Amino acid sequence: MNENSSPVLSLVIPCYNEEEVLPESINQLTLVTNKLIKKGKISPKSKLLFVNDGSRDRTWEIIEEAAQQNPLVRGLKLSRNVGHQNALLAGLNEARNYSDCVISVDADLQDDLSIIEEFIDKYDEGFDIVYGVRRSRTTDTFFKRSTAQGFYRLMNVMGVNVVYNHADYRLMSKRTLEHLNEYKEVNLFLRGLVPLIGFKSTNVYYDRHERFAGESKYPLKKMLAFAFDGITSFSVTPIRLITSVGFVLFAFSVLIGLYTIFSKIMGNTTTGWSSLMLSIWFIGGIQLVALGLIGEYIGKIYKEVKARPKYIVEKLTYHSEELPKLQKELMSVR
Numbered sequence: 001m002n003e004n005s006s007p008v009l010s011l012v013i014p015c016y017n018e019e020e021v022l023p024e025s026i027n028q029l030t031l032v033t034n035k036l037i038k039k040g041k042i043s044p045k046s047k048l049l050f051v052n053d054g055s056r057d058r059t060w061e062i063i064e065e066a067a068q069q070n071p072l073v074r075g076l077k078l079s080r081n082v083g084h085q086n087a088l089l090a091g092l093n094e095a096r097n098y099s100d101c102v103i104s105v106d107a108d109l110q111d112d113l114s115i116i117e118e119f120i121d122k123y124d125e126g127f128d129i130v131y132g133v134r135r136s137r138t139t140d141t142f143f144k145r146s147t148a149q150g151f152y153r154l155m156n157v158m159g160v161n162v163v164y165n166h167a168d169y170r171l172m173s174k175r176t177l178e179h180l181n182e183y184k185e186v187n188l189f190l191r192g193l194v195p196l197i198g199f200k201s202t203n204v205y206y207d208r209h210e211r212f213a214g215e216s217k218y219p220l221k222k223m224l225a226f227a228f229d230g231i232t233s234f235s236v237t238p239i240r241l242i243t244s245v246g247f248v249l250f251a252f253s254v255l256i257g258l259y260t261i262f263s264k265i266m267g268n269t270t271t272g273w274s275s276l277m278l279s280i281w282f283i284g285g286i287q288l289v290a291l292g293l294i295g296e297y298i299g300k301i302y303k304e305v306k307a308r309p310k311y312i313v314e315k316l317t318y319h320s321e322e323l324p325k326l327q328k329e330l331m332s333v334r
């Protein structure tokens, strides 16, 4: 293959308090990238872009040091912690300025880097989106495995289209990223958004490793919040469910009414007390749930209406002025 025609690839790696794994991640990612450059699969202009998501440890120092010594490495520092999804988007938006395709990957080396070559092959075949899909979850704890599987099932029931067992390890072409940026929503759930873009996509399968070092930045609380966000950002099924429950309750209360009149005629009214108490509590509870749920959507609307910036870039380890030049070079290559 002619070297000029090989695509410029960027790997985007969001990092939050990853000082324990980062040096090893940088090593391994550099090895993989250099191998692909040597093979002529990707352009020598390919880069690794590390996004520091407001880490409180030495993560940014490690990135800055690496950027000075390693020509592949670039760093982007966000002004504060904005969460995995927003940090990833920040990296994707930066990298798309100078790349033909971008792969997002976690800093913890859980995703098998050897399939990056397959990602590129699929891109060369004309796929705009390539999803990395976990073949099995044997390395995850039982708890993580079952909660994650429950999550995918729930998403499906709620009518949200997500790729089963795919996290955020994926390749996207430049034009996919450009369109991704047209989705202006603030409640970001990339796994739900990317399939909506609709370009030609395919899956690549891999086995997930254990975290190389450090601990998961997604404790149960964050995971539940993430799942809940995913559902309420994409689906109105919960609201419809509540409406159906309302109808069922209405039918039920008609029956209760008939029963009450019947008991009154028969003269057994004292027994009505328990059913009355029960109904009051039951309906009260349902109403609260419904109100809470509606509140959740109103909260989302409130956030969207404000349209606040999703992240703020504080620093780059390179000059953004070199971007227009790089872009021109890219245009002449493709």
Ligand code: UDP
Binding pocket: 013, 014, 015, 016, 017, 018, 053, 081, 082, 083, 084, 087, 105, 106, 107, 108, 110, 215, 216, 217, 218
């Ligand atoms: N991450 C981030 N911001 C956060 C939380 C996590 O950028 O607020 C990054 C983290 O550094 C890692 C990736 O997101 O590269 C996935 O996090 P983690 O591996 O802890 O999640 P898990 O694999 O346990 O689901």
Ligand code: MG
Binding pocket: 106, 108, 110, 211, 216
């Ligand atoms: Mg992980």
